[in-house]
Amino acid sequence: MKKYIGIAVLVAFGVLLPYGLGSYAIHVANVAIIFAILAIGLFLTMGIAGQINLAQIAFFGTGAYASAILTTQTGLGFWPAAVCAVLAAILIGLIIGIPALRMQSHYLGIVTLGLAVAFTNLVSNSSFTGQAQGINNIPGPTLPGIDLSSEYNYYYLEAVALAIGIMLAAFVVHTPLGRRLRAMRDDDLAASAMGAEVPVLRMAAFAVGGLYGGVAGVLYAGLIHFVAPESFSLANMFFLLAMVVIGGRHNLWGALVGAVALTLMREALVNFATYAQLAYGSLVVFMVLFAPTGLAGIPSRLRSLLLTRGSAGPDSTRVAAYIPAPSLGRGLHAPAPSAPNVVEVDGLTKNFKGLRALNGINLVARKGEILGIVGPNGSGKTTLFNVLSGLYTPTEGAVRILGDSAARVAPYRLSLRGVARTFQNLRLFTRLTVRENVMVALDRTLTRWSWRYFLWPLGVWRQDRGMRVAADALLERYGLSDLADTFPTELSYGAQRRVEIARAVATNPEVLLLDEPAAGLNGEEVNQLRLIVKDIRASGVTVLIIEHNMGLVMSLCDRVVVLANGAVIADGLPAEVASQPDVIEAYLGDSSLLDLPTTETAGTP
Numbered sequence: 001m002k003k004y005i006g007i008a009v010l011v012a013f014g015v016l017l018p019y020g021l022g023s024y025a026i027h028v029a030n031v032a033i034i035f036a037i038l039a040i041g042l043f044l045t046m047g048i049a050g051q052i053n054l055a056q057i058a059f060f061g062t063g064a065y066a067s068a069i070l071t072t073q074t075g076l077g078f079w080p081a082a083v084c085a086v087l088a089a090i091l092i093g094l095i096i097g098i099p100a101l102r103m104q105s106h107y108l109g110i111v112t113l114g115l116a117v118a119f120t121n122l123v124s125n126s127s128f129t130g131q132a133q134g135i136n137n138i139p140g141p142t143l144p145g146i147d148l149s150s151e152y153n154y155y156y157l158e159a160v161a162l163a164i165g166i167m168l169a170a171f172v173v174h175t176p177l178g179r180r181l182r183a184m185r186d187d188d189l190a191a192s193a194m195g196a197e198v199p200v201l202r203m204a205a206f207a208v209g210g211l212y213g214g215v216a217g218v219l220y221a222g223l224i225h226f227v228a229p230e231s232f233s234l235a236n237m238f239f240l241l242a243m244v245v246i247g248g249r250h251n252l253w254g255a256l257v258g259a260v261a262l263t264l265m266r267e268a269l270v271n272f273a274t275y276a277q278l279a280y281g282s283l284v285v286f287m288v289l290f291a292p293t294g295l296a297g298i299p300s301r302l303r304s305l306l307l308t309r310g311s312a313g314p315d316s317t318r319v320a321a322y323i324p325a326p327s328l329g330r331g332l333h334a335p336a337p338s339a340p341n342v343v344e345v346d347g348l349t350k351n352f353k354g355l356r357a358l359n360g361i362n363l364v365a366r367k368g369e370i371l372g373i374v375g376p377n378g379s380g381k382t383t384l385f386n387v388l389s390g391l392y393t394p395t396e397g398a399v400r401i402l403g404d405s406a407a408r409v410a411p412y413r414l415s416l417r418g419v420a421r422t423f424q425n426l427r428l429f430t431r432l433t434v435r436e437n438v439m440v441a442l443d444r445t446l447t448r449w450s451w452r453y454f455l456w457p458l459g460v461w462r463q464d465r466g467m468r469v470a471a472d473a474l475l476e477r478y479g480l481s482d483l484a485d486t487f488p489t490e491l492s493y494g495a496q497r498r499v500e501i502a503r504a505v506a507t508n509p510e511v512l513l514l515d516e517p518a519a520g521l522n523g524e525e526v527n528q529l530r531l532i533v534k535d536i537r538a539s540g541v542t543v544l545i546i547e548h549n550m551g552l553v554m555s556l557c558d559r560v561v562v563l564a565n566g567a568v569i570a571d572g573l574p575a576e577v578a579s580q581p582d583v584i585e586a587y588l589g590d591s592s593l594l595d596l597p598t599t600e601t602a603g604t605p
């Protein structure tokens with residue numbers, strides 16, 4: 001309710017604002033709105049999708065220049081030119097996004113910065129962009145019955161564009177596409193293992209940046225009637241970046257507040273241009289050091305500070321008991337020998353430079369089987385899972401899952417085919433709630449269905465509601481209902497392991513790979529885990545489980561494969577395998593047989 005009152009007040013303010021502004025002030029307001037639209041684009045690409053983008057100003061420039069060129073040189077009207085200009089900006093967004101397929105973080109920052117410089121150089125030197133003089137006499141938009149040459153009326157046109165931009169951004173962020181983008185930002189590896197097409201999502205993030213940049217550029221050309229290279233300089237890119245950082249790059253309102261605040265500040269300091277740059281710079285440094293979540297993050301930081309001072313008890317991390325599925329006869333045991341092979345690994349070898357982590361592995365897992373994979377630390381167990389889930393490509397050998405080759409298949413494809421996994425070193429999406437973590441996994445659609453955001457948003461909304469209901473049902477069963485709205489970082493280790501299993505199950509897998517799911521769990525939590533895995537198997541899923549807890553392996557697994565130095569040294573019933581002399585020798589001196597939690601946490605996913 002409070003939210004709606006806030007929005008109503010904001011809308012009323014936006015509608016009434018021009019009545020209180022002089023002719024110069026309304027111009028400043030119009031510029032501020034354009035920067036706000038640009039800032040939303042940057043917020044989506046950087047804050048939501050985690051793609052460092054220092055070329056947003058080039059998307060802005062593309063929109064402005066394309067609209068200038070099309071209207072002044074081809075005689076196209078404002079609106080058709082605007083559509084083409086926005087499409088051009090999206091195209092430039094996709095082109096500038098290509099490097100993101102190969103590199104991330106500061107490398108991506110450097111490359112996009114270089115492309116932004118290239119854009120400024122291009123428009124400063126090409127004759128068709130008017131070189132340094134730019135392009136003059138750009139016609140403004142027309143609408144029947146409204147005189148848009150008045151900046152007061154233009155304000156309302158921009159305000160409508162901004163309102164649509166805000167609504168679209170807010171909708172995307174809280175529905176499947178945005179959730180996947182945020183998951184990718186938090187952990188691209190885990191996101192891909194949960195079915196998110198990371199390369200497509202990265203391109204989508206840049207396309208969205210291009211969309212907002214293009215709209216801002218078109219509005220800018222229509223407002224000023226003039227474009228020149230200096231409006232799209234690196235200084236302005238920095239200005240834009242400062243808006244998003246100061247406002248708060250993880251929060252839509254932060255980006256908007258930052259855009260308005262900095263535009264006003266720039267106006268106030270217009271006679272001290274040199275000092276103004278210095279001031280923004282210092283402000284950015286100050287914010288990054290002392291308020292990394294920006295202005296928008298300050299209220300929630302204060303709140304959490306007050307809460308931790310207050311009475312927030314350890315209860316917030318307690319997991320309730322797992323509720324066994326009543327219909328699944330838990331008496332089900334090992335599958336018949338005639339059950340089809342779900343996983344087949346043939347002569348699998350995996351080299352890391354000089355190191356041979358897997359050396360000619362052969363194994364099968366039958367439908368409905370619980371296959372234990374044990375072996376000393378460093379014997380290649382996690383590497384095997386990484387190959388099975390598509391994170392690593394095998395050096396040699398064949399891997400078939402459900403009859404189809406799984407070597408060199410992207411992780412998201414394997415996820416959609418029915419391979420799910422957990423990670424030895426917990427890879428939850430840290431800035432998504434527990435419920436959202438599960439919802440990312442429940443999403444089985446391909447990202448190209450995102451066109452529905454424009455053509456059938458109601459369908460997207462309905463799908464999202466359905467996923468929420470399904471997620472809550474799953475969380476209930478896994479005893480996680482009370483934790484649905486908490487973030488993984490607030491949870492105990494045991495609770496995080498439970499969430500990871502729930503998330504993997506949410507993908508509705510055929511094969512589930514559990515990498516040391518009992519590591520760090522207490523006795524009761526291990527009992528619950530046993531119950532959970534038995535239920536999962538009873539529902540027809542094939543489970544491969546890497547475990548050091550021999551008690552759990554012996555009581556749970558139908559069959560056990562032992563690895564040592566990347567090779568299979570034993571394969572059989574748990575009791576048979578445990579008594580083989582070479583197995584005992586492989587374990588000699590290894591603490592894992594004594595049931596200690598593993599200390600290995602380095603490197604591999």
Ligand code: ADP
Pocket residue numbers: 352355357375376377378379380381382383384600603604
């Ligand atoms: P386990 O899970 O059985 O403890 P791993 O599969 O994690 O063992 O590791 C097997 C060997 O492969 C180790 O020597 C490890 O250092 C090495 N290894 C695993 N992943 C990589 C990687 N990405 N790059 C280089 N070496 C790796």
Ligand code: MG
Pocket residue numbers: 381382383424
């Ligand atoms: Mg491991």
